[in-house]
Amino acid sequence: MDRRLVVLYGSQTGTAKDVAERVARDARRRRFRVLVSAMDDYDRTRLIDEAPVIFVCATMGDGEEPDNMKAFWKFLLRKSWPRDILSNLEYTVFALGDSSYDKFNYPGKKLHKRLQQLDARPFYPKGEGDDQHYLGIDGTLDPWLDGLWQVLLQRFPLPPDQEIISDQELLPPKYRLVPYQGKSTAPPTRSAAPGTIAARVQCNTRMTTAIHFQDVRHVVFSIDEGVRHRPGDIVRLMPSNNAENVDALLSLMGWMAQADDLVLVENTDPDSPVPADIPQPTTLRALLTHHLSPWSRPRRYLFELLSHFATDEQQRDKLVEFCTAAGQDELYSYCHRPKRHCVEVIQDFFAVRNVPATYCFDLFPEMVARDYSLASYAEGKLELCIALVEYKTKLAAPRRGIASEWIRTLGKGDAVPLRVVPGTMTLPDDVNVPIICVGPGTGVAPMKSLIEARIQQGATANLLVFGCRSKAHDFLFEAEWQKHVDAGHLDLWTAFSRDQPAKVYVQHVLLQHGPQVFDWIHYRGAHVYVCGSSNQMPTDVRNALTLIVQNGAGLTHEQAVEYVAGMKKARRYHEETWS
Numbered sequence: 001m002d003r004r005l006v007v008l009y010g011s012q013t014g015t016a017k018d019v020a021e022r023v024a025r026d027a028r029r030r031r032f033r034v035l036v037s038a039m040d041d042y043d044r045t046r047l048i049d050e051a052p053v054i055f056v057c058a059t060m061g062d063g064e065e066p067d068n069m070k071a072f073w074k075f076l077l078r079k080s081w082p083r084d085i086l087s088n089l090e091y092t093v094f095a096l097g098d099s100s101y102d103k104f105n106y107p108g109k110k111l112h113k114r115l116q117q118l119d120a121r122p123f124y125p126k127g128e129g130d131d132q133h134y135l136g137i138d139g140t141l142d143p144w145l146d147g148l149w150q151v152l153l154q155r156f157p158l159p160p161d162q163e164i165i166s167d168q169e170l171l172p173p174k175y176r177l178v179p180y181q182g183k184s185t186a187p188p189t190r191s192a193a194p195g196t197i198a199a200r201v202q203c204n205t206r207m208t209t210a211i212h213f214q215d216v217r218h219v220v221f222s223i224d225e226g227v228r229h230r231p232g233d234i235v236r237l238m239p240s241n242n243a244e245n246v247d248a249l250l251s252l253m254g255w256m257a258q259a260d261d262l263v264l265v266e267n268t269d270p271d272s273p274v275p276a277d278i279p280q281p282t283t284l285r286a287l288l289t290h291h292l293s294p295w296s297r298p299r300r301y302l303f304e305l306l307s308h309f310a311t312d313e314q315q316r317d318k319l320v321e322f323c324t325a326a327g328q329d330e331l332y333s334y335c336h337r338p339k340r341h342c343v344e345v346i347q348d349f350f351a352v353r354n355v356p357a358t359y360c361f362d363l364f365p366e367m368v369a370r371d372y373s374l375a376s377y378a379e380g381k382l383e384l385c386i387a388l389v390e391y392k393t394k395l396a397a398p399r400r401g402i403a404s405e406w407i408r409t410l411g412k413g414d415a416v417p418l419r420v421v422p423g424t425m426t427l428p429d430d431v432n433v434p435i436i437c438v439g440p441g442t443g444v445a446p447m448k449s450l451i452e453a454r455i456q457q458g459a460t461a462n463l464l465v466f467g468c469r470s471k472a473h474d475f476l477f478e479a480e481w482q483k484h485v486d487a488g489h490l491d492l493w494t495a496f497s498r499d500q501p502a503k504v505y506v507q508h509v510l511l512q513h514g515p516q517v518f519d520w521i522h523y524r525g526a527h528v529y530v531c532g533s534s535n536q537m538p539t540d541v542r543n544a545l546t547l548i549v550q551n552g553a554g555l556t557h558e559q560a561v562e563y564v565a566g567m568k569k570a571r572r573y574h575e576e577t578w579s
Contacts, residue, residue, distance in 0.1 A: 002051065003156045004033045008042055009056040010069030010107065014368045016058035016096050018299050019129075019141060021174075023054055024272075025301070029165040030149060031158055035271040039072035052123060052152070053091040057111055061424055062575045063103025065110075073107075076114050086120035093122075094144060098131040100534055101577070105129075124151050135328050136336065138300065142325060167323070170308045172268045177358045180262040180281035190238065190290045191277045192417055199223045201414045202381065204407070212473040215388040216442060217407060218375075221416060225380040231453035232425035232446055233374045235382055237418050238367065239406035241295065246288050249343055255357045259285040275366070284357050292364040295402055298335060298342045305355075305362055312351030319349060338393040370403040373423065373531065373576065375445035377452040382420070385445040385476060425450065425529055425574045431459035434526040436517065438541050440467030440495070440506050443532030444476055446576060450529060455489045463520070467495035467506040506537070507544040517545070518552030527572045534577035 005027050009020035017038075024034040039055075047053070058066050065073050093115075095108020105128050112126050124147065133139035158164065165171070199221035207216045221235075250256040262281040265274050278291060288294065300323055307319035321327035322334070335345065342364055346352060355363065376383035388408060389401030410416065425446055427435065435454060437447035444466055454462050464481065468474040471494070484490035493513065497503045510517055520526035530541050542564060550560035567573035 003031060004051040006051055006053045007034060007036045007056065008039045008053060010039050010066040011058050012060040012066040014365055015137065016056045016066070018365065019094065019096065019137065020056045022301065023056065023145070025171060026145060026149065028171065030153065031162050033271070039069035042072065044072060044075050047089060048085065049088055053089065055091060055093045055111060057093060057095050057108035059095070059097035059103070059105055059107050062577070063101070063106035064424065065107040073111070076118070081118060084119040086115060086118040089115070089120040090123040091115055091120050092124040092126065092148065094127040094129065094141065096129040096137055100132060124148055135332055138328065167304065173359045174268065174272065174361045175274060175358070176266045176268055177263040177284065178266050180264050189279065189286060191279050193277060193419065195419045196417045197223060197227055197419065199382065199416050199418050201410050201412055201416060203412060204410045207385070207476055209473045214474070216474065216476065217386045217388060219384045219386060219407065219410065221382045221418065223380060223382055227420065229374060229382070229420045230422070231377045231427060231449040232423040234371045234421045234423045235374055235384055235418055236369045236371050236421055237403065237416065238369045239403040241289050241402070242405060243289070245295065246285060249288060249294055250285065252343070252346060253355060255284060258357060259283065284360065287360060291367055292360060293367045293402060294343050294364045295341045296365045297339065298345050299365060302342055302345060302363055305359065306346070306349055306352045309353060309355045310349060310351050311353050315349050315351040338395050339399045340395065373446035375448045377449045377456065385442050387442045424576055426571070427453060428527050431457045432461065434461035434463065434520045434524050436463045436465070436520060436526050436528045438465045438506050438528070438530045440532045440537060442476070446531050447529060448477060451484065451490060455484065460489055462489060463491045463493070465493045465506050465509055467497065469496065469498045471496045471499055505540065507540040510541065510544045510548065514548040514551060518548050521549065522552060525572070527574070528567065529574045531576040538575055538577050
């Protein structure tokens with residue numbers, strides 16, 4: 001009996017990949033052979049006669065599939081496929097998403113439906129993870145996995161002479177660090193991904209006043225004028241960790257003596273290739289600086305792994321407890337609620353000693369790229385508008401975003417490799433069609449690129465609804481908006497929520513101008529663009545537009561909801577949000 005499983009993932013920020021790797025570790029403890037791969041890296045021609053496949057599928061943006069499953073998804077959507085082409089395939093799906101979004105787990109649901117349309121058979125019910133669960137994805141993943149292994153072990157029993165590998169037994173590392181005997185003069189950083197361009201920092205200035213609670217940066221990169229980009233595109237940046245923090249971590253782990261030795265990264269499992277962006281040879285310092293993210297939220301496997309190296313019995317028992325179902329509430333209180341990162345966990349469990357450096361890929365998540373909306377439309381430069389993440393919890397040290405810390409340090413002339421990738425917002429072909437841009441805070445960034453492109457096209461029916469706390473402290477790009485207003489290229493409506501006793505937000509401003517908004521939407525076919533935090537704003541704006549349509553057209557509430565939904569289907573209503 002071939003006890004082989006395939007785990008295919010679509011992951012944008014690394015969470016779905018982490019889940020896929022957890023599934024693979026659990027499978028290996030149950031003596032399965034496992035292939036783990038991003039969907040786009042998998043040989044799709046093998047799917048017809050493949051072993052049971054476990055799909056792990058994240059959600060990005062407004063129900064979009066992750067970048068590393070787009071080609072796989074297009075492959076499945078081919079209309080030329082016979083209806084029974086996947087009749088030999090057995091599969092299950094675990095979808096990851098956030099229920100605060102309308103299209104919750106949409107890619108996973110679509111994948112599940114399409115596989116069934118091609119006659120594939122689910123051998124286990126689809127699972128759905130929700131970031132809104134107080135335990136995060138694990139809140140639904142844990143029971144889903146318990147049932148999955150019961151089903152698979154019934155289908156594929158263990159060989160008579162083998163047992164499940166106990167959690168008390170340490171698994172081999174994901175990769176080995178092997179001393180390199182040759183010579184290398186190139187500094188080991190990161191191999192460039194396809195489409196990477198060379199950019200230099202032109203400026204990195206704070207846009208908000210010094211007394212404002214949030215530091216918002218205007219970052220401008222100079223690029224070759226031949227680089228093409230469109231309004232609404234995304235700039236993808238790969239941050240690096242602070243050198244002093246890396247030194248402190250090397251000392252904490254006892255790895256400083258080997259930090260700069262050249263090594264080759266080799267896989268321990270032939271079905272788990274080494275990531276292509278790791279240059280060979282490299283160093284441990286380079287891996288911790290450019291490829292791994294020790295200051296990220298820890299995965300549960302960190303606690304399991306540390307338990308094998310704890311020299312204090314009480315600390316070891318606590319680490320083991322955090323990996324059990326009974327310990328999840330306490331893990332949430334200790335780790336997730338105060339937003340502890342991996343390094344702080346290791347500092348707290350001081351009895352952990354002598355963790356081999358070759359386990360660095362198992363201890364820490366991989367560094368993932370950050371996407372920022374393009375805030376300009378001009379040749380030779382890329383502008384970004386970035387709010388630096390910093391907040392307090394019950395821990396003494398403030399929480400700071402990894403990318404925010406890196407962006408804060410960028411200086412004029414610094415070389416930064418980056419990629420420009422297509423966004424989801426597109427302008428109408430007809431310049432006479434109005435656009436309504438709703439962009440509070442840094443959500444105004446893509447609106448700036450859209451409006452600049454429209455002005456270059458000669459369009460004047462451009463409306464921006466901008467919101468922030470105070471006109472004096474965080475009115476982003478104020479001078480540029482006023483210039484466009486004075487030239488007759490832009491209508492500007494503002495909502496400064498803290499500048500009067502009653503708070504005013506962008507949805508209130510839309511309602512105040514309801515008749516004009518309805519005229520533009522209903523009679524002139526306006527396109528609406530909404531960008532900002534996914535908390536409540538997108539829903540409030542959608543509800544405001546629904547009410548405007550209901551009143552303007554004399555519809556029932558249900559009919560108005562359908563009207564706005566129809567705008568989405570016709571790609572006249574665009575949302576770009578983040579959590």
